[in-house]
Amino acid sequence: MTSEQVSTQVGLDGPVLIVGCGLIGTSIGLALRAHDVTVHLRDADPTVAHIAASRGAGSDDPPGADPELVVIATPPDSLADEIARALGDYPESTVTDVGSVKAEPVRQLLDRGVDLRRYVGSHPMAGSERSGPLAASVDMFEGRSWAVVRRAESTADSVAVVSALVALCGAVAVPMDSVEHDRAVALVSHVPHVAAALVARRLAGAPPRTLALSGPGVRDVTRIAAGKPVLWRQILIANRDAVTELVAELRGDVDDLLDALISVDGERVEALLVGGVAGAAAIPGKHGGPSSPLDAVTVAVPDTPGALAELFTDVGAAGVNIEDVRIDHDPARAFGLVDLDVAASVVGELVVALTARGWSVHA
């Protein structure tokens, strides 16, 4: 029986102590309270813990005995200290953290000779450019990935408790080791943050009329640049090896692009952009699955005015989104064949709906 199989059978009854009542800690508290798990909240600033408690994330009274689980949700620089403290204070508890970098705190803990059998690192892939307990939400982790980073010495029970936390928060556990994790988040989180910040930096001090031309694109690209610099500084420094390697690769691409622009080489510019399209398409869909594949539905459409409009209206009424369309006008026929590309998952219902409305359809 693997630890993943165990995890689906072992619940998390609580109590849970959450240390650090920022965005992530408070959101975990809200998610656990929604499952009636007893939650205690602690923060270096008691007012912050009090606000989190007022929002319903748990109680800001200290736990009476060893909690089943301690969740460390403090800034990166204090993770090692807080993990060591929790393991010492609560000798029966499993301890996890939700930090963005996994190898560095463990290195510090091993240097101090801390026994890590009851420690299992974790990292929910959710967040916001906003921070603090007021930005927290009960469904922050719903459908998100959540890395679970066990160590060779981690006990099966501790892995199961942390996996149960992930499940109760509605997230999907992704088991990996700390090196793989840190490289992965450099790619999908830390380098995107750096790029967003550096693009945004160019906008500071731009004339109002220039900024007035901002559309949805630049807003999306720079949204995460609003994240707390003091927090991100700690993340980038803690994961500097993986981040440096990728930023150096990015600089190589920037140099390539500059060369291509200066030599008016459209082919090379396009090649770089084509790589971007492939990368954007490689990101899985919101709920952790792959981007939904498309499939074609072919409809025979009479060659009369308004027939195509009627077809689009009927597809819309069926609640189906058309991703692309191709029309094959055969002069020898009194109708055209229209290929509708739609999400593969809705092909069946679209065929049924269109057939019911009198269209001649095949998938």
Place this chain on the structure above:
Amino acid sequence: MTSEQVSTQVGLDGPVLIVGCGLIGTSIGLALRAHDVTVHLRDADPTVAHIAASRGAGSDDPPGADPELVVIATPPDSLADEIARALGDYPESTVTDVGSVKAEPVRQLLDRGVDLRRYVGSHPMAGSERSGPLAASVDMFEGRSWAVVRRAESTADSVAVVSALVALCGAVAVPMDSVEHDRAVALVSHVPHVAAALVARRLAGAPPRTLALSGPGVRDVTRIAAGKPVLWRQILIANRDAVTELVAELRGDVDDLLDALISVDGERVEALLVGGVAGAAAIPGKHGGPSSPLDAVTVAVPDTPGALAELFTDVGAAGVNIEDVRIDHDPARAFGLVDLDVAASVVGELVVALTARGWSVHA
């Protein structure tokens, strides 16, 4: 009387001819049809024009006489040809285009000796990573900025007709000259696109477990990287002077960051990130105005269990979003003072709502 004043008095009665039935052309057709303006649609591919017509963006029959306005919504490389053709074919019509770069096509037209009195360039700051008439929507330009680039020789009538187009589409006209426009869009559109593409490019071919950790941040940063490479290649090459200058500045920042990471200089990393926060905050709000300023509402809260939770519930019931909160516990008093930071525009209604629920409030 300035041309902007004229523009609010001169309507656009139509007919309007839209050349190019992609995302933007079709969306303009939908917006004009919603105001009952007669619209004719033309595309190099008649099937595309037919699809746009089927969606209700106008008729794909040719106009009978000179349209009041011709809107050129073709790819960047064909803009000069299409503008010249429209000015020649329809000697009574005003001609505009919606291209992302303004100086280059005009340079080509002047080289050919084309009379540009009836031409006024324009550029709606809206779009999508999706393309084609099926991705079009009637409200694509609602509340967006729309640059209007008149020339010294532009007639007042032509400027007024193009301004009326902007108004009918629900957008906000931003008058500027072509040099200012091209620099501005390099900053708020072209460089963000480049950064998104280069970040996304790194993701192509990454292992599935790495990609599984993708959260909302990387999705937002890379969303626009899915845009058509053949289109963006034309945009970047056409605006290469302004783009090159900014990308070179970006490379300078990338070098700085690499240096700071390698020398483990947290202060320098943070300084770069702080610049990003300032830049993100400089982007105006969605509807073209400045980001909404915050104001504090102070509430006296009894020092009893649950009082703070009750306050948050009442603020939520008033439909107001709390951006930040500070609590001042004065040991000499039986209550605390709570400062709620909310959008300045909702301070009045929040004070009324909280007072009605029995809170002691001042703004």
